[in-house]
Amino acid sequence: MTVTLLFFWVDDWLQVGKLLDITGAVGTYYLGVSRNARVSDAVTQAHWSIRGHRNRHFHDLYARIRNERIPHDEYGSDLVLWKHSEDNYKPHFSSSRTYDQIRIRRSKVGWSKSVWFSQEVPRYSFIVLLAVKNILSTGDHMRAWGIQQSCVMCGEPDETRDHIFFACPYTFTVWDRLAGRLSGGRSDPNWDTTLQFITNNDLGSIDKILIKMVFQTCIYYMWKDRNERRHQRGFRTVDQAVRVIDKAIRNGISSLRYKADHKLAGLMQRWFEVF
Numbered sequence: 611m612t613v614t615l616l617f618f619w620v621d622d623w624l625q626v627g628k629l630l631d632i633t634g635a636v637g638t639y640y641l642g643v644s645r646n647a648r649v650s651d652a653v654t655q656a657h658w659s660i661r662g663h664r665n666r667h668f669h670d671l672y673a674r675i676r677n678e679r680i681p682h683d684e685y686g687s688d689l690v691l692w693k694h695s696e697d698n699y700k701p702h703f704s705s706s707r708t709y710d711q712i713r714i715r716r717s718k719v720g721w722s723k724s725v726w727f728s729q730e731v732p733r734y735s736f737i738v739l740l741a742v743k744n745i746l747s748t749g750d751h752m753r754a755w756g757i758q759q760s761c762v763m764c765g766e767p768d769e770t771r772d773h774i775f776f777a778c779p780y781t782f783t784v785w786d787r788l789a790g791r792l793s794g795g796r797s798d799p800n801w802d803t804t805l806q807f808i809t810n811n812d813l814g815s816i817d818k819i820l821i822k823m824v825f826q827t828c829i830y831y832m833w834k835d836r837n838e839r840r841h842q843r844g845f846r847t848v849d850q851a852v853r854v855i856d857k858a859i860r861n862g863i864s865s866l867r868y869k870a871d872h873k874l875a876g877l878m879q880r881w882f883e884v885f
């Protein structure tokens with residue numbers, strides 16, 4: 611299947627999950643791409659035909675899409691070239707390379723240390739970025755459009771970014787189980803306190819890396835969990851969620867072992883100690 615035939619909003623062609631889950635239904639309006647459009651419908655005459663560059667809520671998604679090489683059927687039935695760096699196009703998609711191209715300008719922002727770090731998993735950090743900027747399609751953002759969305763995990767009527775990360779009793783229990791010992795008992799349900807702690811703390815160098823990995827993985831999976839519940843695709847208990855995230859963290863650490871940084875060898879051992 612070529613990328614051009616994938617559905618723009620519900621197929622994972624950008625490798626960040628369903629775009630519809632990220633923006634909510636209003637995304638179709640802001641980007642000017644209809645709900646049933648194929649990826650090819652968002653391209654006219656070799657240019658991305660999407661709106662949104664002036665809209666602060668959707669600017670990052672807009673930039674991310676504009677960074678993608680225009681998919682085109684002429685490249686063959688299943689060959690699409692992706693931009694890896696300036697004038698360097700390859701047939702395989704590398705989300706980290708694509709990501710490198712739009713992340714550099716952000717490196718000076720204070721919270722950027724919690725989003726961008728060398729051990730990041732790009733699909734996690736993209737969701738963290740949207741959470742930090744508070745532009746995930748949480749209930750409070752949907753209200754202006756007449757859509758009522760309460761928390762699908764605990765029933766709280768006001769579903770906000772701060773509620774999901776991690777004022778919600780469900781997500782906080784998961785976060786506390788994963789980060790409690792690592793943070794020295796300082797896991798906190800308050801978003802600002804948490805982000806501040808992730809960005810700036812007195813933990814040792816290995817633990818500093820670990821807490822960011824746990825934070826990113828937890829944000830990604832709690833948001834995924836929320837979307838699956840919302841679309842009746844799944845339901846996890848706290849124990850199940852903790853197991854899924856623990857496994858994802860271990861996978862993340864394992865994949866780092868092939869990289870040069872020898873300091874990372876201690877990460878897995880430390881994770882076993884504090885989890």
Ligand SMILES: [Zn+2]
Nearest residue numbers: 761763764778
């Ligand atoms: Zn809740």
